[in-house]
Amino acid sequence: MAIHQYYEFRENVSRTMDLNCDIGESFGPWRMGSDLAMFEFISSANIACGFHAGDPTTMHGVVKAAVAHNVAIGAHTGFPDLQGFGRREMSVSHSEAYAMTLYQVGALTAFVHASGARLHHVKPHGALYNMAAKNRPLADALAQAVRDIDPALVFYGLAGSEMISAAKAIGLSTASEVFADRTYEADGSLVSRNISGAMIECEEDALAQVRQMLEGQVRARSGELIQIHADTVCLHGDQPHAVAFAKRLAEELKKDGVRVAAPTLLATRRT
């Protein structure tokens, strides 16, 4: 099947969804997340690269496990701030953002290659993700770094954000990310965590939101039904019910005839 056929096929079905999760967020002696349990239900893993979490030994183990589970591997690139877990905004220059992306993606790629696989995507983390969602020149710097490493990499970013626009503008494949458990503003941005109702606590509501997103829509906080493009759903691996919800969502999608898969045909294993 040629690639264009695949995309037609996928277009027709319209029933493929990627489930991604942030993985490898342990550091040194400290554990975080339920990496192994999540691998059962996700199709792609965003692996921390040592700047906001992760370290070489952690990365090595996690990459091997991801390959064993045939999960698409992405680099989860963040600010150099372990204490703040990459969640504190930093006023880096665009050339610094470019260079720190190259560095982290390269570091992870070494483990991926050593495991006989190939890197599938890049997803910015935390404050870097939030800043690049709204700041086009920063998004451009990140996208350029990804393309300069490998133009076949998929750029994961917030659906409808500057990250997606920047990546598309230089010809990268993109995966528009949506959240099962976050509510949206009418402009497609996420409701700030400081606002009550930002999180969807009820599992049924979260499932219903994903189903609606599969149809390209989401109900905004204002009540409006807005358009949203959903290629990949972000699951949180470090929360109490994370694994249970991931299992439930994967099962429900299957029942609905939706195939859970990473957004490209690229084989994870190198031939």
Added chain:
Amino acid sequence: MAIHQYYEFRENVSRTMDLNCDIGESFGPWRMGSDLAMFEFISSANIACGFHAGDPTTMHGVVKAAVAHNVAIGAHTGFPDLQGFGRREMSVSHSEAYAMTLYQVGALTAFVHASGARLHHVKPHGALYNMAAKNRPLADALAQAVRDIDPALVFYGLAGSEMISAAKAIGLSTASEVFADRTYEADGSLVSRNISGAMIECEEDALAQVRQMLEGQVRARSGELIQIHADTVCLHGDQPHAVAFAKRLAEELKKDGVRVAAPTLLATRRT
């Protein structure tokens, strides 16, 4: 010319020598070394990867400059100890040593690829270099990491050391490193810096030692003439007369009919 022809040719001439230098040892706002000046005279550069020196922005600039000067690029891998500049021994496990090598080589490779070039070699730094010279299992871990990333990479290590043996044992190309300005013990190891006479201060004596090494010999501290295999001479870029000596050595080698070149035919530029 086929590769086997090249090696025969090189064997016949026996008059090729690599001049390598540690490059990119600045960090953040702090400068070290005379990178640009050294590029004029060296054939290969060992670039710090952010663990003992260097940072993403520094690496980006230095890699571009190395490519512009057509210098073979190597990863200079060290202990995660910026304050100690990688010169303090650390009791890392072999799997930690393996993983930190993958990480650093991968990080540098991203900059090299983004500059349209390919990585040529890996050389451990400082305490890691000294420990691996004598510790075979540690040397094995480093060599394995290099091979798992790319079996075409050349492993640079102290001539006659466990690093060279370990790299050869798994089929890596090696470059046996010698020092123009250090004296040797009768067993081929370097005289400790704590011993008077460890450093050769006189430029003429250093040149004479390199000439002797080209013939496969060096006069040990004990007075004996011992065998030594020399593929590459290490030049220090951070010392007062570093650039002047590099210039002088390059000129003298040229006069002697020795070609200064990195130890493989691998093109630096990717096609």
Added chain:
Amino acid sequence: MAIHQYYEFRENVSRTMDLNCDIGESFGPWRMGSDLAMFEFISSANIACGFHAGDPTTMHGVVKAAVAHNVAIGAHTGFPDLQGFGRREMSVSHSEAYAMTLYQVGALTAFVHASGARLHHVKPHGALYNMAAKNRPLADALAQAVRDIDPALVFYGLAGSEMISAAKAIGLSTASEVFADRTYEADGSLVSRNISGAMIECEEDALAQVRQMLEGQVRARSGELIQIHADTVCLHGDQPHAVAFAKRLAEELKKDGVRVAAPTLLATRRT
């Protein structure tokens, strides 16, 4: 009661024991240990100072909690190696060891003073502890740093080790540390964790060992009964049954008429 009276009193009773625990070993978003639960049963806390664990925000919270529980506060000083949790030996110079001790003790002292308390002791951590136990010049450097900050600080170190000798030699008060759950060699050193039987798994055996230590003796691995001086028992806060064992030990000591208290009369609160 004058101080000399206290010490006579204590000598007579011979029935005071300090229970110490490593506290504040979380870092950034990562949790470790059961700090709050342990505060109920211990008399002194060794608080990580940001080099091997801990960070300013963690230290701030833990110090306030320690003061609230009226637990004697010590600085737990380690190697600058978060990833390795300070458990990897590093070949630092004695002047580096001296300076890193000053730095860490000073940093913790600021939180202690801001909480209206005073620092009680210093205990080296991990590889630094193990190295200084056997290396007198290193132990001297650590003890000197402690005395240069405040000669009233108590130096906690392995019973019978070079740390205790070094601290005594410059006039510091010392606390000889013993372990409830570790076995001993005939020379008073700990059985290496690599040897089977290094850990005492059975709670009753651990309690029996502490009772024996209160009498100044311990049964070595060789079967001999050797002399040991015990001022403080180290409890591990990061193990599954840590809190339960701490509770049990505190209760058993109380039943035996042993007072659980930090090894000096120094008030924790500043007047």
Added chain:
Amino acid sequence: MAIHQYYEFRENVSRTMDLNCDIGESFGPWRMGSDLAMFEFISSANIACGFHAGDPTTMHGVVKAAVAHNVAIGAHTGFPDLQGFGRREMSVSHSEAYAMTLYQVGALTAFVHASGARLHHVKPHGALYNMAAKNRPLADALAQAVRDIDPALVFYGLAGSEMISAAKAIGLSTASEVFADRTYEADGSLVSRNISGAMIECEEDALAQVRQMLEGQVRARSGELIQIHADTVCLHGDQPHAVAFAKRLAEELKKDGVRVAAPTLLATRRT
């Protein structure tokens, strides 16, 4: 002379000025600034505390030198960002800013006490300084930390900024800092470095500006003569002509009958 007499005296003369310089900005193997040369001409030193620059060994050496030169010692507190030299804004919470100030001031204090001296002041660095100049809650957090360590410490901050207001509001002594080589806006803020004319290149102009500041005035970029309160002039130690300008300024002030001294009577040496 009683303290109140001193302040009256100083009020009458109106001819005392502090010259401060950022000191101890080396890190590990990397050198920055001309610390020893600057000590000859300055009355107070802001010493980096290991977050944006400096390390324990550097701090130890620099503090001893400052004490030997009888220079008032301050803690130069910054963001935890060595690569960015503390010049990149970070969105830390106020409690994080409070804790990182305690940590750094405490760390430096240990070296100061070990050298038999006492800490004199605290001055935020780089992005932390610039942010706190405009952000009152952040300035409050920094001032609170300083007071919680020692209410006798002097808070150095940009003249007319929120830092000075915050410190005064909780009863700290303050030193209003001015710059010889920077131009000012009509509101008393510094002209941004991105605007041409932000720096005063001409030495004579810089001297003239300091003389004017001694009279409580400065000519703004707009041409207006505005009021400015100057307790301390910041000299830059890392620029080519830094030492020459410091020498010149110290000499000119002396000629004018101005006494160069740190802004309090607090003796540097502890008795």
